[in-house]
Each structure stands twice: as structure tokens, then as C-alpha cells.
Amino acid sequence: MASVDDISTALKQMKFAHPTWPMAKIRSEFIRFFCSEHAHTSWPSSPCVPHDDPTLLFANAGMNQYKPLFLGTCDPALDMANLKRAVNTQKCIRAGGKHNDLDDVGKDVYHHTFFEMMGNWSFGDFFKEGAIDMAWDCLTKVYGLDSERLYATYFAGDDQSPADDEARVLWERYLPASRVLPFGKADNFWEMGATGPCGPCVEVHYDRIGGRDAAEFVNADMPDVIEIWNLVFMQYNREADKSLRDLPAKHIDTGMGFERLASILQGFDSNYDTDIFAPLFHAIRMVTGAREYTGKIGTEDEGYVDMAYRVVADHVRTLTFAIADGAVPSNDGRGYVLRRVLRRAVRYGRQNLGAELGFFSKLVPTLVDHMGEAFPEIVAKKDFVIQIIEEEEASFNRTIDIGVKEFEARCDKLPAGAKFSGADAHFLFTTMGFPVDLTVLMCEEKGIELDQVGFDAKMKEEKELSAAAHKAKMSGGSGKDLTLQAEQTARLVSTGISTTDAEPKYTWHEAIDTTVKACFVGRGETEDKVGFVPELTAASGMCGLVCAQTNFYAEQGGQIYDTGFIKGADGAEFRVDNVQVFGGFVLHMGEVVSGSFAVDDAANLSVNYTRRLPVASNHTMTHVLNFALREVLIGRENIGNAEGPSVDQKGSLCDESKLRFDFSWGKGLTTDELARVEKICQEKIAQELPVQIYKAPLENATKISALRAVFGEKYPDPVRIVSICKTPIPEILENPLDVIWKDYSIEFCGGTHLVHTGEAQKFVILSEEGVAKGIRRITAVTQEGAREAMNTAASFAQRCADAAKLEKAELVQEGKKLTAELSAAAISTVAKADLNVALKAITVKGSTWLKAEAKKKVDAAVVTINEACKAAKEAGKDKVAVRVDFGSNGKDAQGIMKVLSKGDYKDLSVLLVTADYAASKFAVFAQSPKGSPIDCKKWCDAATDGLNGRGGGKPNSAQKSVEGLDGVADALTKAQAF
Incomplete structure (x- = not known):
């Protein structure tokens, strides 16, 4: 196998770029055309992992990152909110979910799981004519494609929406009618999902061969006539009842396959030859x-x-x-x-x-x-x-070995002609990581069939449970859809309602007076389906209020929402159970407790600050934890080094009971590393460092040397900086590259925080675990939760010290009890490690005593058994059944039988009945020499007949155990009578 260095050296000596259209030029010309000739903004590709979109496994189209613009939920503070026209090449993966090309990759020369989607967009700006004109010029003038090889398809219409004759007419300015072809919904109507923005589209197809009429091959899955560009005209919203409603603003979303275009421009029939x-x-x-x-x-x-x-x-x-x-x-x-x-x-x-x-x-x-x-x-x-x-x-390989064994075990239990259970296949891949495609292959090898329907049903069940949980969270369990989407936000804007002023959420312990701007009962809950009503009462059930201002924190950035009350001038009361933000509009979700609330009513907003305080404490200490992990795991000298090791935030959760922090690291942290991290966090609390907050231009803020920002996160401009240090943030911005800032926690953050770290009081790491390959998770507590954890640890330490003074059975019993309790105890992982050491000493001491006691019992048992064997032999018997209470440990029984098999009575068959008073059960063990006519398994069965014994064995060696001690005497009698 060639080394990496050998490969690198060899490849540097070779030339791969196409002389006329190298891949870099294909990208750059696309961006240049739309930016310089059509005033588009060059917008970077989003990560192909959409961390902020739970509806997608991967970014599978160029439009994914613009969904907030299409849905009307984009934060107006983000640069994206100002976009009118955009262009880019987007990293896409289609290997799961609705769009899945995984099983086709390799079988042909044009499918990929990873690809680039070049596209341009209009957000309420130009529409069909502009999109089609630009596409034509780009293809024929920029890339020089032969117009005689181009075909366009348009939506033929159905019972819900008419044919897109407008697009047809626009294309017939460039192409003859014979090459502008109508197709149905499957090919020429694009939808974001089961509900949401959608619309007709036109697809541009290219005939690789040329010089012929290839109309019959369009959309016929022919590799020589391929789709290269899709222009989506987003003009409708698909409602829950499947009806279509006009969007308040119309958008353009286009996507062209980079790899397919490269194959055409470079003169190949295959994307893989480029x-x-x-x-x-x-x-x-x-x-x-x-x-x-x-x-x-x-x-x-x-x-x-x-x-x-x-x-x-x-x-x-x-x-x-x-x-x-x-x-x-x-x-x-x-x-x-x-x-x-x-x-x-x-x-x-x-x-x-x-x-x-x-x-x-x-x-x-x-x-x-x-x-x-x-x-x-x-x-x-x-x-x-x-x-x-x-x-x-x-x-x-390890997974395959384990999975194959489990697969075989489950196959052995299948009745003749039965399918391999979909539930079993689901277990194999969800619990054991065993690939489903391997299960299918192995089933085929055995001549059995996988219950694919059952497997798909289990997958769907999981997905529906997850979706239901999210919907329940967003609706307070009411079953309503309390999200504000494009129609709702557009309605608010069209009626002159400004986005919510949420700045008061950063001011603590103050109720604010404001005005109700909108009353919302849920999407689809009103005649016009939009969901706004003039008034809310208790009869409205779970509902929402939008106010001009709010001091409530809407859930985002890993921090949970605030709760509290909204009161009206006439004594009306609205309980706030959840707060979410959509396109800058903050929706307070809850129920009217008394009275009613109407649009333009005065409202007094009161946050439950008692609940918010531990949330803020956990949030502030999440920042400190992030800093401490970087300090301990990669060292100060490597902070900011792009080529060195990194500890990157992968997710967080801050609520009133705990903080949870996910980060990239390849292995579990040692006890020493955890102790150092915990110590740094506790030191920062003791120093009572101020938590400083400052808004600065995004460009300036990103230059700070020690800045921590979440990869893929979109930040507003100006951005809110949170620094936990004594140096004022303006001074940091004056000299952002100074290495001294590496000693501080500095992050972009829009959450609520403590005034200083001392308010966190205490900090304790409860657990550290792996949640995925290369991803670790720390769960910690502050304030009262940390104090309780420390008190529990101290109490546990005292109990361990007291247990160490005990002797014999009391020591063993207390050691078992403490061991069982420690694993579930909510205490510091560092303290738990120390306590495990103390407990180990206790259990070793107890184990030593138990072994000594067991040896005494075994030695005494051997004496008793020898006497019984001697008497049996003198009486001319070939078997003996004797009771000797040494417990039910199988190893002890084996030791006794081994002694007998080598002694003077090795030609005797022996059955032992032994009571285990500590476990409240008894056991029978039988052994017979080779050639003996006595079947030990039958002998044990006879001794425990009617007692529901469990066990088994072979003719020359068997054992059984029985719960309870009532039948022990009867068992001996039955064994002696066998």
C-alpha cells in the first residue's frame, strides 16, 4: 500500500485540470456572471450539515440555508435578512431522507452522494422572466453551450394549479415549441415539504449527442439527455389541507449540477471522467x-x-x-x-x-x-x-463480527418460510450499528427475505415520535401549529406591525409595560387559515401573544425560554409557558387564565426571574467550561492554531437544572483532566469575574485572537460579545490580536447571563461521556444543584469512612449498598473517582473475608462429604446424597467435586444439597464417574421435582437452583430416594 507521502508526491507531478474549462474556472465564471452582470451578492455555501435545521439530515439543495427567507422567519438582525439576490455553489449531500442517491452511486456515471449545486436566488425581487433570461445567457454566452442541444420543461398543470403557460411562453422566445415540453407534478412542481413554500419549476436538459430531435428522451432516464439546471418559481404555500395559497412575496430558487456541467464543458459523457x-x-x-x-x-x-x-x-x-x-x-x-x-x-x-x-x-x-x-x-x-x-x-470489522453473530442467532429462531423481522433489522442497525444493506445481503445468502415493510414502519415510527415531540413542544401539547411562517410574518408586516423589540430581555428584575400587537390561535385555526384573531380568551386554549416589546427570552442558542405572566389593564392574566421567535417576532405561548386580551391592549410583562437565575448561571458557566476545556486539552499555546488540535463546540443546552455541553475530542477525558477543568471553573467563580457584554461590528469582533464562535452559526451585525474578564471589551477590540486575550473566555452570544461569575456559587461536573464518534458531552450543575452534589459527595465519603471500620458480614453488606448507590449518585465525576477508590478498598476487604469464610465452609463440607462417602462405600452403595450448607456458589461446588474426583471416593456418584441463607435459595450439584449408570441431570431433576428449579447439565455433571429455602429438606429426601 502506497504511503500518503508517496501519493502526494506522485500527484504533484501530474496534471489533471482541463485546458479550457478546469473546475475552478467553471465555479468562478458562474459567480462572476451573476455578481457583475446581474447585481447578485456572492453568498458562501452553508455547511452541508444543517445544525440549525432539524428537518434535514444534510443540506441537499442550494436553497436550504435560505429557508428562513422563504418562510418569513429570518432574524432581521442577520445580514441574510437584507438579501435580494444571491449566488453561490453549495455543498450538498443526498444520502438519506427524501433525497437519497446512495444506492445508485457507482452503478452509473452521474449519481453522487456529495455534489456541488451552483445556484442563484431572488427574494421578492425578479421573477420568472428574469430567471429564464439569466439562465439562457449563462448557458449559451458564458459557457458557450450549443443552443440546439437544449430543451426546457415546464409544469403542465393539475387539478390544483394551472399549467405554467407564462414560463412556456418565456422559453419559446429562445427555443422552438417542440423543445419546450410539458410535464406533471413529479418533474415540474417543487415543494419544500408536506407544507410550506412551493411552486412550478422549469428544468433545462442537455443532449450530449446533438444533431437530432431528442425530445422523447427528456425525463426518460437516458444518460445522454440529462437535466442540468432547475429554476423554481416559488409562488404558493402548501397548506395542511393540501390546498395552495399565493405567497405574499414570490421568490426564485435555481440549482445547476456542478459535476454534470463540468462533464459537458470538458467533453466527457461521464461526470467521473472530469x-x-x-x-x-x-x-x-x-x-x-x-x-x-x-x-x-x-x-x-x-x-x-x-x-x-x-x-x-x-x-x-x-x-x-x-x-x-x-x-x-x-x-x-x-x-x-x-x-x-x-x-x-x-x-x-x-x-x-x-x-x-x-x-x-x-x-x-x-x-x-x-x-x-x-x-x-x-x-x-x-x-x-x-x-x-x-x-x-x-x-x-469488530461491528461486523458482533452483528453477524446476532443476525445468526435471530435467524436460528425463525420458523420455516418466515421473513427476517423488520424489528430485528431495526435493532441490528440502531443498537449495534449493523448496516441494513448487509442484513439484506445476508438474508439473500440464506434464502430468506427481509421484512422491509416492517423495517420501514419502525423507522417511520421513530421519525413520527420525534416529530410529535417537537410539535408538542411548540404547541404546549395542544396539537395546534403555533409557528409563525411566511404567511403569518407577512401578515404582521403588511398590517404595519414592527418586529418585536426584545432588548428589554437583558434587563433583569423589571416588569415592562407594552402593547399587544397580535393575537394568534394557530395556523389553520381560523377561516383564512392564517391564525390571527382580534381577541384571546380562556376558550382559545393554547395560543400566543405578540407584543411591541418583550423582556422574555425566546429559546435560542441552546438556552431555554423564559416563563412568567402577562397582565392586562383590567386584571386579565396570560400564563406564558413557552417563548419562541420567528423572523424577529417574539411569540409568547400559553393560555389566558382570566379575562381577555385584544389587539392594542396595554400589557404588563413579568418574567419569572427566580427560574431564569439558575438558567443564566448555567449559561455563564457554559462559557467558562468552554474556556477551561480548551485550556486543559489543547493548551494556551495552541489556541487559535488552525492546524493544531481543536476543541470545538458541537451543541449546548442550558435550563434551570443543568448545563450540557457537547464538544469535539477524540477520546474520553481522564480523571485528572476533568479535575483540572473543574478546578479552573471553580477558580473563575472564586475570582468573581465580571460578565461583560458589548455590541461591535462583526468584522471587528471576529479578529479577537481568543474568540470562540460556533461553526456554521449565523451571527448578526453588529454582534453581541460576551467576555468574562476584567478588561473592558472596547480595549480588547483596540488590540484584538494580543495573545493575552487567550486567558479569557470571549464568545459571541445572545443569551442572558450573570453579572459576575461569583453568582454561580459552585460548579460541579456530573458526567463526561461520548455521544458520537469524536464528540464528547459534559453535564454539569451550578448554584443549588452544585451545592447538593457537593453535600452528597461529602456525605458519601463519610459513609465510606464509616463502612471501612465495619467487619465481616456488615462490611460486605454496606460495601454492596454503597457500590450500587454510587453509580447513580448525582455527584462530581472527580469525587466519584476518589470514592470508587475508597469503595474498592472496602470491597477488597469484604471479598477477602468472604473468601476466607467460604473456604471454612468448603473445608467443613469436604469433611462431612468424606464421612458420608465412607459410610456409603462401607455399605456397598455406588451413590450418596448429602446436605452441606456452603452457599450456592458454583465455583465452590466445582472445587469440592474436583477434590472428590481425585480422592478415595472417586468411583462414587455424589449429589450435594446446599442452602444459601444470604441469597435465600438452595442448590443441588451432582457428579458421577465415567461409565456410571447414574444420570446426574435426571438426579437433579428428581431432587427439585415440583420446586421450579432452574439449571441443567449432562449425565455426568449437572446442577439446579431453587428460590427460597422451604424445599431444601424435601430435596435431600428425594435425592436420597432416587
């Missing part, structure tokens, strides 16, 4: 020793070698970009998809290319060198990506 893949194919050949790639498909591809090339090259792209953007292989969600992608690549590489285990990670440097200039994030995360893939490759 300079996008050439370096990867050369690297694959060097690292596996396989023959050269020849581009064959199907039966012509002997040994499916070319298919394996395509699979491996595509999948290393997917894994590299997904991991760099924050996802890791795991057993659920997008993590499971990545695990399946990786294992598919490894299987094809090893089975079809002859690669050695560990080959896959060696391809990452080639990809990074090739695409790192366009996407520098993969350069920064190269080492982390390699580490994760190496670990996942190594664990693959």
Missing part, C-alpha cells in the same frame, strides 16, 4: 494497487472494479465534507447515514479493489489538496477527518 475526480482515481489506484479506472458500467465492468472506484471516490468526498462540517459516524440520524456511507466504501474498496484495511483514510489528503482552495474548511479539519475515518474503519 478533473473533479481524476486526482482521486489516481490516488485510489496507488493506495489499493488496483488496475486503472476504465469507466465501464454493468456487466462490462468485470469484477465491478470501476464501480468500486466511483463508490470510493464519491464516498470519501461525502465523509470528508460532512465530518469537516460537524457530523460524525454514529448509530442514528445523519451519523448512521455517514457510517453506512463509510462502510459501503470500505466494503467496495476491500472486496473489489483488493485494498487493505485502513486504505480509506489515506485518500483524504488528496481530496483536501484538490478542493481545499475552494473550501478551506476541509484544510483546517484534515487531521480530525483522518482520525475519525481511521477509527471508524478499525471498528468496522
Whole structure:
């Protein structure tokens, strides 16, 4: 296997770029055209892992990051809110969910799980005519495509919406009517989901062959006539009842496949023959020793070698970009998809290319060198990506071994002709990480069928449970849809209502007087389906109020929402149970307790600050924890070093009971590391450092050397800086690159915080665990929760000290009790480690005593048994049943039987009845010499007949145990009578 250095050296000596249209030029010309000629804003690709969109596994289209604009929920403080026209090339992954091309990759020459989607957008600006004109000029003038090979399709209409004749007429200005073709909803009507913005679209198709009428091949799944660009005209909203309503603003969303366009411009019939893949194919050949790639498909591809090339090259792209953007292989969600992608690549590489285990990670440097200039994030995360893939490759074989055993065990229990259970397949992959496609293959090998319907049903059940939980949270369990989407926010704007002034949420312990601006009972709950009403009463059930101002914190950034009350001038009262923000409008969700609330009513907003205080404490200490982890794990000298190790925030949760912090790190923290982290946090509390907050221009703030920002997070401009230090933030901004700032916690944050760290009082880490490959989680508590944890630890330590003074059975009993309690105790993980050491000394002392006591009992038992054997032998008997109470430990019984088998009575069959008073049960053990006619299993069965004994064995050795002690005498009598 060639080394990474060998591959890198060889590839640097080779040229892969196409002379006329190299991939970098294809990208740059697209951006240039729309920016310089049509006033678009060049907007960066979002991460292909949409951390802020729970509805998506991966970014699967260029429009994903603009959903808040389409839905009318974009925070007006973000730069994105000001976009009118945008252009970019978006990193996309289609390997799970609604759009899933995973199983097709490799089988043909144009499917990918990772690809780039070049697109341009209009947000309430130009519409159909502008989009079509720009697309035509881009294709024919910028890229010089032969217009005689272009075909356009448009929506033919259905019973809910008319044919898009406007688009047809616009295209017929450029193409003859014979090449402007109508198609149905499946091809030419785009929808964001079951509900939400949607509209007709036109697709541009290209005939690779040319010189013919290829209209009949459009949308016929012919590789020579392919779709290259889709122009979506977002003009409707799909309601819950499936009806269509006009959107308040119309948008354009286009997407063109970068890889497909490259194949056309570079003169290839295959996407995989372009300079996008050439370096990867050369690297694959060097690292596996396989023959050269020849581009064959199907039966012509002997040994499916070319298919394996395509699979491996595509999948290393997917894994590299997904991991760099924050996802890791795991057993659920997008993590499971990545695990399946990786294992598919490894299987094809090893089975079809002859690669050695560990080959896959060696391809990452080639990809990074090739695409790192366009996407520098993969350069920064190269080492982390390699580490994760190496670990996942190594664990693959172990998982397969365990999964195969479990699969075989479940197959053995199947009745003849039965299908392999969908529930069992679901268990294999969710609990054991065993790929479903492997389950299918193994079923085929055994001649059985997987219950795919049952498996899909289990997957759907999980998804529905998750969706139901989210809906219940957003509706207070009422079943209503209390989200404000495009129609709702547009209605508010159109009636002159400004977004909510939420600045008062940062002022503590003050109720504010404001005005009710909107009363909301839920989407679809009114005749016009929008959901706004003039007045709310107790009969409204779960509902919402939008006010001109609010001092309530709306859930975001990992911090839970505030609760409290809104009171009206006439004594009316509204209980606030949940607070969410949509497009800058803060919605207070809850119920009217008394009276009523109407639009323009005066309102007094009162937050439950007693509840908010521990939330703020946990939030402030999350910042300190973030700082402490970086200090302990990577060291001050590596902070800000893009090529060094990193500890990146991957998620957080702050509520009134705890803080939870997820971060990237490849292994579990040692007790010493946790102790140092906890100590730093406690020291910061003792120092009573001020929590400073300051708004600054985003460009200036991002220059601070020690700044911590969450990857993929969108920040407003100006941005809110939270610094936990004594130096004023304006002074930090004057000299942002000073290394001294590395000693402080400095983050972008919109949450509520303490005045100074001393208000947190105490800090205790309750647990540290892995939640996914390369992702760790710390759960901690502050204030009263931390104090309780420390008191519990102190109490436990005293109990351990007291237990150490006990002797004999009391020591053993207390040691067991303490051990059972400690694992579940809510105390510091550091203290728990120390207590485990103390408990181990207690259990060792108890174990030593138990062994000594057991030896005494066994020695006494041997004497008694020898006497009984002597008497039996003198009486001419060949068996003996005797009661000797040494407990029910099987090892002790084996030791006794071993002594007998080598002594003077080895030719006797022996059955022992022994009571275990501590466990309140008894056992029978039987042994007979070779050739004896006595069947020990039957002998044990006879002794425990009618007593519901459990156990088994063979003719010359058997055992059984029985709960309770009532039958012990009867068992001896039955054994002697056998």
C-alpha cells in the first residue's frame, strides 16, 4: 500500500485540470456572471450539515440555508435578512431522507452522494422572466453551450394549479415549441415539504449527442439527455389541507449540477471522467494497487472494479465534507447515514479493489489538496477527518463480527418460510450499528427475505415520535401549529406591525409595560387559515401573544425560554409557558387564565426571574467550561492554531437544572483532566469575574485572537460579545490580536447571563461521556444543584469512612449498598473517582473475608462429604446424597467435586444439597464417574421435582437452583430416594 507521502508526491507531478474549462474556472465564471452582470451578492455555501435545521439530515439543495427567507422567519438582525439576490455553489449531500442517491452511486456515471449545486436566488425581487433570461445567457454566452442541444420543461398543470403557460411562453422566445415540453407534478412542481413554500419549476436538459430531435428522451432516464439546471418559481404555500395559497412575496430558487456541467464543458459523457475526480482515481489506484479506472458500467465492468472506484471516490468526498462540517459516524440520524456511507466504501474498496484495511483514510489528503482552495474548511479539519475515518474503519470489522453473530442467532429462531423481522433489522442497525444493506445481503445468502415493510414502519415510527415531540413542544401539547411562517410574518408586516423589540430581555428584575400587537390561535385555526384573531380568551386554549416589546427570552442558542405572566389593564392574566421567535417576532405561548386580551391592549410583562437565575448561571458557566476545556486539552499555546488540535463546540443546552455541553475530542477525558477543568471553573467563580457584554461590528469582533464562535452559526451585525474578564471589551477590540486575550473566555452570544461569575456559587461536573464518534458531552450543575452534589459527595465519603471500620458480614453488606448507590449518585465525576477508590478498598476487604469464610465452609463440607462417602462405600452403595450448607456458589461446588474426583471416593456418584441463607435459595450439584449408570441431570431433576428449579447439565455433571429455602429438606429426601 502506497504511503500518503508517496501519493502526494506522485500527484504533484501530474496534471489533471482541463485546458479550457478546469473546475475552478467553471465555479468562478458562474459567480462572476451573476455578481457583475446581474447585481447578485456572492453568498458562501452553508455547511452541508444543517445544525440549525432539524428537518434535514444534510443540506441537499442550494436553497436550504435560505429557508428562513422563504418562510418569513429570518432574524432581521442577520445580514441574510437584507438579501435580494444571491449566488453561490453549495455543498450538498443526498444520502438519506427524501433525497437519497446512495444506492445508485457507482452503478452509473452521474449519481453522487456529495455534489456541488451552483445556484442563484431572488427574494421578492425578479421573477420568472428574469430567471429564464439569466439562465439562457449563462448557458449559451458564458459557457458557450450549443443552443440546439437544449430543451426546457415546464409544469403542465393539475387539478390544483394551472399549467405554467407564462414560463412556456418565456422559453419559446429562445427555443422552438417542440423543445419546450410539458410535464406533471413529479418533474415540474417543487415543494419544500408536506407544507410550506412551493411552486412550478422549469428544468433545462442537455443532449450530449446533438444533431437530432431528442425530445422523447427528456425525463426518460437516458444518460445522454440529462437535466442540468432547475429554476423554481416559488409562488404558493402548501397548506395542511393540501390546498395552495399565493405567497405574499414570490421568490426564485435555481440549482445547476456542478459535476454534470463540468462533464459537458470538458467533453466527457461521464461526470467521473472530469478533473473533479481524476486526482482521486489516481490516488485510489496507488493506495489499493488496483488496475486503472476504465469507466465501464454493468456487466462490462468485470469484477465491478470501476464501480468500486466511483463508490470510493464519491464516498470519501461525502465523509470528508460532512465530518469537516460537524457530523460524525454514529448509530442514528445523519451519523448512521455517514457510517453506512463509510462502510459501503470500505466494503467496495476491500472486496473489489483488493485494498487493505485502513486504505480509506489515506485518500483524504488528496481530496483536501484538490478542493481545499475552494473550501478551506476541509484544510483546517484534515487531521480530525483522518482520525475519525481511521477509527471508524478499525471498528468496522469488530461491528461486523458482533452483528453477524446476532443476525445468526435471530435467524436460528425463525420458523420455516418466515421473513427476517423488520424489528430485528431495526435493532441490528440502531443498537449495534449493523448496516441494513448487509442484513439484506445476508438474508439473500440464506434464502430468506427481509421484512422491509416492517423495517420501514419502525423507522417511520421513530421519525413520527420525534416529530410529535417537537410539535408538542411548540404547541404546549395542544396539537395546534403555533409557528409563525411566511404567511403569518407577512401578515404582521403588511398590517404595519414592527418586529418585536426584545432588548428589554437583558434587563433583569423589571416588569415592562407594552402593547399587544397580535393575537394568534394557530395556523389553520381560523377561516383564512392564517391564525390571527382580534381577541384571546380562556376558550382559545393554547395560543400566543405578540407584543411591541418583550423582556422574555425566546429559546435560542441552546438556552431555554423564559416563563412568567402577562397582565392586562383590567386584571386579565396570560400564563406564558413557552417563548419562541420567528423572523424577529417574539411569540409568547400559553393560555389566558382570566379575562381577555385584544389587539392594542396595554400589557404588563413579568418574567419569572427566580427560574431564569439558575438558567443564566448555567449559561455563564457554559462559557467558562468552554474556556477551561480548551485550556486543559489543547493548551494556551495552541489556541487559535488552525492546524493544531481543536476543541470545538458541537451543541449546548442550558435550563434551570443543568448545563450540557457537547464538544469535539477524540477520546474520553481522564480523571485528572476533568479535575483540572473543574478546578479552573471553580477558580473563575472564586475570582468573581465580571460578565461583560458589548455590541461591535462583526468584522471587528471576529479578529479577537481568543474568540470562540460556533461553526456554521449565523451571527448578526453588529454582534453581541460576551467576555468574562476584567478588561473592558472596547480595549480588547483596540488590540484584538494580543495573545493575552487567550486567558479569557470571549464568545459571541445572545443569551442572558450573570453579572459576575461569583453568582454561580459552585460548579460541579456530573458526567463526561461520548455521544458520537469524536464528540464528547459534559453535564454539569451550578448554584443549588452544585451545592447538593457537593453535600452528597461529602456525605458519601463519610459513609465510606464509616463502612471501612465495619467487619465481616456488615462490611460486605454496606460495601454492596454503597457500590450500587454510587453509580447513580448525582455527584462530581472527580469525587466519584476518589470514592470508587475508597469503595474498592472496602470491597477488597469484604471479598477477602468472604473468601476466607467460604473456604471454612468448603473445608467443613469436604469433611462431612468424606464421612458420608465412607459410610456409603462401607455399605456397598455406588451413590450418596448429602446436605452441606456452603452457599450456592458454583465455583465452590466445582472445587469440592474436583477434590472428590481425585480422592478415595472417586468411583462414587455424589449429589450435594446446599442452602444459601444470604441469597435465600438452595442448590443441588451432582457428579458421577465415567461409565456410571447414574444420570446426574435426571438426579437433579428428581431432587427439585415440583420446586421450579432452574439449571441443567449432562449425565455426568449437572446442577439446579431453587428460590427460597422451604424445599431444601424435601430435596435431600428425594435425592436420597432416587
